[in-house]
Amino acid sequence: MLITCEHGGNRIPAPYRPLFARRRALLESHRGYDPGSLTMAKALASAFAAPMVTSTVSRLLIDLNRSIGHPQLFSAATRAAPATVRREIVARCYDPYRSEVERLMRQALARGRRVVHISSHSFTPKLDGKARRADVGLLYHPGRSAEARLCARWKAALAACAPELCVRRNYPYAGKADGLTAHFRRRYPDDVYAGIELEINQGIVLAAGRRWTALRQVLVDSLRSACAA
Numbered sequence: 550m551l552i553t554c555e556h557g558g559n560r561i562p563a564p565y566r567p568l569f570a571r572r573r574a575l576l577e578s579h580r581g582y583d584p585g586s587l588t589m590a591k592a593l594a595s596a597f598a599a600p601m602v603t604s605t606v607s608r609l610l611i612d613l614n615r616s617i618g619h620p621q622l623f624s625a626a627t628r629a630a631p632a633t634v635r636r637e638i639v640a641r642c643y644d645p646y647r648s649e650v651e652r653l654m655r656q657a658l659a660r661g662r663r664v665v666h667i668s669s670h671s672f673t674p675k676l677d678g679k680a681r682r683a684d685v686g687l688l689y690h691p692g693r694s695a696e697a698r699l700c701a702r703w704k705a706a707l708a709a710c711a712p713e714l715c716v717r718r719n720y721p722y723a724g725k726a727d728g729l730t731a732h733f734r735r736r737y738p739d740d741v742y743a744g745i746e747l748e749i750n751q752g753i754v755l756a757a758g759r760r761w762t763a764l765r766q767v768l769v770d771s772l773r774s775a776c777a778a
Contacts, residue, residue, distance in 0.1 A: 550599035550776075551653055554669045555613040555646075555729060557587030558605025565610055565638065568626045572609070579673040580624075581607045585754030589747065589765060590669035596769040602650045604642075611638050613646050614668070614728045647729075654733065658741060665699065665776065666744040668729055672721050674752040683717040685768070686748035688724035690734060695743040696724075702778045703745075706771035714767070721748065 559581035561569050575581060587603055594601035604613055609624040616622070623635060630638075657664050674681055687703055689696035700718050707716045718724075725731065730744030747768070753761050 550593075550597040551650070551657065551664055551666045552590050552594040552597075552599050552601040552669065553650055553666065553729060554583075554587050554590035554601070554603040556583035556608045556670060557590065557603045558582050559607040559609075560605045561607055561610055562641070565627070565634075568630060569609070572626060576607055576609060579671075579751060581609055583669075583671040584751050585671045585749055585761070586669045588754075589671075589749060589768070590667075592765045592769055593667055593669065593772070596773070600653045602646065602653065604646050606642050611643050613643060614670075616727050616732065617643075619727055650729065654737075654742075658737070663695075663740070664737075664742050666730060666733065666742065667772075668744065668746045670746055671749045671751045671754055674750055676721075681721045681750070682715065683720055683748075684714045684750050684753060684764075685716045686720045686722070686746075687716065687718050688722055688730075688746035688748060689719065689744070690725040690731075691719070692725070693734065693739050693743065695739050696745060699743055699775055700745060702775035703772055706774040706778075707767065710771055710774075711764075711767045714764075722746075 559576045569576060590601060590603055593599065609626055611627065612622055627635060627638065654664060672681060687700040689700045691697060704716050704718060707714055724746065728746065730746055733742055733744055753764055
């Protein structure tokens, strides 16, 4: 098991704060980070005694879940910065994160192990005026049989222990879209790597309280059941 969290915070390193001088509200919104994703990642890593790689740098500085060259790698605030500044951001923030995840992948595979990679995210309940109707999303590539089977089992385990939850697969995003899991799919075959993006509704996270605490435990327990199956 390998746990990552690409959008765990909205921190802007000091050298780049002038780029965000009048963007505090944006940084604190769902566009700046994924509320709850870091807490969920820590819960998973603790429960499975799994290595974890996380970042608290805002995705508005650079999106660690996008490939180099992707149009959304940089936000409007950083896209307009000089090329030298953008290269420096890649070298200081993007490359070290990706390199550490790569190192842990190689380490696990060198031991002859199959890797289940859970990338922890959360989504806003409403986007562009349209409600997102799910509590939990499980994103995977439909053409990767190991990922499809694991998500089917995870969804079934969640239905068994928490039938009140609305759990949807490849929602609210397509699991095969560009991202860290897509990067590893290009490098490793289905029989050694399964990458799942876990998406949690931020409405549950921001409401806090018992429901958010219970959801974390349910996700851990149901994933354990799915893996055992």
